Amino acid sequence: MPHQVRLAVLIPILVLGAGCPPGDMVEIVSGFDLLPRSRPALGNDGTVVAATPTELIVGDGIASITIDLAASGLGVTAVNGAKRIQVRDEGELVFLAGRGGTTMGCPLFSGVYETTSAGGAISTVHETCESVSPGPAMGRSIGMSSNGTVAFSDIRNGAGAIYRYAVGSAPTVLHSGSGEFFNFGELDVNDAGQVPIQMEYFDGFAGGLMRGVFVFDDIEQDKLDSDTAVEKLAIGNRPAVAINDAGTVVLATNSNMSFPIDGVMYNFDAGVYLATPTLFNTPKILVPVATMADGYCNFGAVDINDAGTVVFEAQLDAGFPCNGGGYDGLFSGADPVADVVVERGDARLDSHQYFDSVYLGEINDSGQVSFATTYSEPLVPPFTIWRFDP
Numbered sequence: 001m002p003h004q005v006r007l008a009v010l011i012p013i014l015v016l017g018a019g020c021p022p023g024d025m026v027e028i029v030s031g032f033d034l035l036p037r038s039r040p041a042l043g044n045d046g047t048v049v050a051a052t053p054t055e056l057i058v059g060d061g062i063a064s065i066t067i068d069l070a071a072s073g074l075g076v077t078a079v080n081g082a083k084r085i086q087v088r089d090e091g092e093l094v095f096l097a098g099r100g101g102t103t104m105g106c107p108l109f110s111g112v113y114e115t116t117s118a119g120g121a122i123s124t125v126h127e128t129c130e131s132v133s134p135g136p137a138m139g140r141s142i143g144m145s146s147n148g149t150v151a152f153s154d155i156r157n158g159a160g161a162i163y164r165y166a167v168g169s170a171p172t173v174l175h176s177g178s179g180e181f182f183n184f185g186e187l188d189v190n191d192a193g194q195v196p197i198q199m200e201y202f203d204g205f206a207g208g209l210m211r212g213v214f215v216f217d218d219i220e221q222d223k224l225d226s227d228t229a230v231e232k233l234a235i236g237n238r239p240a241v242a243i244n245d246a247g248t249v250v251l252a253t254n255s256n257m258s259f260p261i262d263g264v265m266y267n268f269d270a271g272v273y274l275a276t277p278t279l280f281n282t283p284k285i286l287v288p289v290a291t292m293a294d295g296y297c298n299f300g301a302v303d304i305n306d307a308g309t310v311v312f313e314a315q316l317d318a319g320f321p322c323n324g325g326g327y328d329g330l331f332s333g334a335d336p337v338a339d340v341v342v343e344r345g346d347a348r349l350d351s352h353q354y355f356d357s358v359y360l361g362e363i364n365d366s367g368q369v370s371f372a373t374t375y376s377e378p379l380v381p382p383f384t385i386w387r388f389d390p
Helices: 347-352
Strands: 024-031 048-051 055-059 064-068 085-087 092-100 108-116 123-129 149-153 161-166 172-176 195-203 208-216 227-233 240-243 249-253 257-261 264-268 271-276 285-291 296-304 310-316 329-331 340-343 357-363 369-374 383-389
Touching: 024 048, 024 055, 024 347, 048 085, 048 383, 055 092, 161 195, 195 227, 195 240, 208 249, 227 249, 227 257, 227 271, 240 296, 249 296, 249 310, 271 296, 271 310, 285 296, 285 310, 296 357, 310 357, 329 357, 340 369, 340 383, 347 383
Parallel strands: none
Antiparallel strands: 024 383, 048 055, 055 064, 085 092, 092 108, 108 123, 149 161, 161 172, 195 208, 208 227, 240 249, 249 271, 257 264, 271 285, 296 310, 310 329, 329 340, 357 369, 369 383
């Protein structure tokens, strides 16, 4: 069925929901086949990019263009909480997608592709055969910094690598998959080329498989020469991560974190933390942004801008049953009232003010935030992409 979307500029509404911050909610696009759980990208100039299974929609709240992916045999799949698209002011746009085909006997490829926010030609950066396992397979997320540094991963079962490159050039291996470093999770990248990635690894110090957030910057760094934000976590602990140009990592986890380093046990409650990465197996520096003790009961995606402002998805203790419903809002700190960016009941969201769930896109250096809302009311489109302008 052809996609159905509606473009609009939302006129600011004067009556706001309780606890809503000053600022405007700009509606970018709404429709029936948008992919709200694939986080809408946001450039520093306010450009927002969302996806349907067969298109990318680029808008600023005033005008939009549609980039046809199906004509190139490509399709975007929704991955909850993942960054599938990235855009920057200069117009470069990178995204993760899949394509069918029988090239070299592979029925399904996944890869990294480039185009422009003006809808230029689509080029292939890197592809793997998704249907061959064991073997490389594209990771959940792609990162691009403001200077056009891109990072992605295709590690699966020890095969593949973490890649880094300047947009428009060929990717190079930053770190190969191996018995020491394998599987893949969330990642990001900053202008300095630092790539934080959630990884499962073998830890000889702790004696088994562990999870950690490694920050790679040099090619094929040895584990002992690498920085980590956290390490020696249980393999079920999978933090969401992001990084800014200062090298500050923000992570969000719904599991308590406990790990020993040099005979000292580090204990952190589930929550959102700012981390200053330090050398592997050295003391960790974490500062809480928000924890479950502050009135939150479930955390999702997280992002940070170069000013150090953090935004994260969360459920509230007073909201839907934890893990049984959607996120109640986007927040920036420990106080769910004073630090709200958007929450259920915000009248600025018009027909979506009582959304079922909200999904974070990104925060840019101006403090704008892209996000999506979902709503099961049958009289309105179920998915809407927004930009919060402070």
